[in-house]
Amino acid sequence: MAFTLIAGVFTGCKKGKNAGAKPASAKPTVASPAVTMPDFTSVKDPSGSLPVKGTVGTMEYTLLTDEQMGCYNKERGYYFDQLEQLDSPLFVVISAGTQTQAGGDLTIVDLGMQGSTLVIVVEETKASGDKFTGLECPCAALSLVGATASLDVQVVSTEGEEFEHIKFV
Secondary structure, three states: OHHHHHHOOOOOOEOOOOOOOOOOOOEEOOOOOOOOOOOOEEOOOOOOOOOOEEEEOOEEEEEOOHHHOOOOOOOEEEEEEEOOOOOOOEEEEEEEOOEOOOOOEEEEEEEEEEOOEEEEEEEEEEOOOOOOOOOEOOEEEEEEEOOOOOOEEEEEEOOOOEOOEOOOO
């Protein structure tokens, strides 16, 4: 399972972006807030930018690029993945779910700690238009060194919508 995350090969869905500019035609998601935005200690730098690498709590994080990740979950939510190697980082993969128009995106825009809970904030862009272009699964991911799958995580959109934790059997 982790090999597909790193190689980005096994999906059936095109990869989302984790960094860079959004398409000019993309419109932000309009969603009713399901939760109140959590109050957490952000790791953004003084200029308000989220560094690609850094420390959150006691863990070292790295935001992954399109080439480093693949999304093999077609449901909306987040899941953990880990290589079967000693001291492998824990990967948190967030999926926007299957979409049928091109141009959707999911980007990690902030993260930090609220007590012992890792809070990840994502910005979601839905594709515009009504023409079927194939299936896409916009997703974003980060690796965490020093974390285990028992880590408490809350993933929330900038609109306040909480993502569900998907557990694979």
